[in-house]
Amino acid sequence: MNQAKHIAIIMDGNGRWAELQGLKRVKGHEAGAKVVKEITTYCSQSQDIERLTLYAFSTENWKRPRLEVEFLMKLLNNYLKKELPSYLDLNVRFEPIGDLGAFSKSLQKTIQNVKEKTAHCDGLVQSLALNYGAQDEILRAINKIKECESPVTEVMFSNALDCKQNVDLLIRTGGDHRLSNFLLWQAAYAELHFCNTLWPDFTIKQLEAIIQDFEQVERRFGGLK
Numbered sequence: 001m002n003q004a005k006h007i008a009i010i011m012d013g014n015g016r017w018a019e020l021q022g023l024k025r026v027k028g029h030e031a032g033a034k035v036v037k038e039i040t041t042y043c044s045q046s047q048d049i050e051r052l053t054l055y056a057f058s059t060e061n062w063k064r065p066r067l068e069v070e071f072l073m074k075l076l077n078n079y080l081k082k083e084l085p086s087y088l089d090l091n092v093r094f095e096p097i098g099d100l101g102a103f104s105k106s107l108q109k110t111i112q113n114v115k116e117k118t119a120h121c122d123g124l125v126q127s128l129a130l131n132y133g134a135q136d137e138i139l140r141a142i143n144k145i146k147e148c149e150s151p152v153t154e155v156m157f158s159n160a161l162d163c164k165q166n167v168d169l170l171i172r173t174g175g176d177h178r179l180s181n182f183l184l185w186q187a188a189y190a191e192l193h194f195c196n197t198l199w200p201d202f203t204i205k206q207l208e209a210i211i212q213d214f215e216q217v218e219r220r221f222g223g224l225k
Helices: 014-020 025-044 066-090 105-117 134-145 154-160 204-216
Strands: 006-010 051-058 125-132 169-172 191-194
Touching (some): 014 025, 025 051, 025 066, 051 066, 066 105, 134 154
Parallel strands (some): 006 169, 051 125, 169 191
């Protein structure tokens, strides 16, 4: 039976959820943040799941309206400060991925503080992809190792990436069927699951069903069984 040790989620649909409710888009992001906590809590209590990587803010999201971007920055800052005790209680280690240098100094400080305060935790690793794009990640990795005199190996390249672990199961909510520049290297052999549910409506019960389906899949990794 397969084990979904590393689950990655593209959390899509916050804005559309809010609009369908007759609310401002920012209310969808607030609702989505609550689901992040619920899913993280569930994964932290699983004996099989070791890592949860969530696509929180992409390199392309800066193109959104300025007020929405500003709200997202405040939401992230407040979320991390508020959830630090929960990370510690759940024994969750926080490991952000992405180019964090684009954020304000105060937000960078908050991110670094939560990372440092949870560094000793040895349970679930929760990674928020922040100002993250897989193509940007790959380019930054290339620049890290381009001066290396020996031939670049797969292991060497993987270790230069922000996220060094391969993904077992990648889920996208919201109805679209694309990876949107998320973990392109790490998801090379991931099982992909796309669902129409908007992220604020995504439930633990749905996640459990997706994991159960994953456990029954025959993963051959290019070989034969």
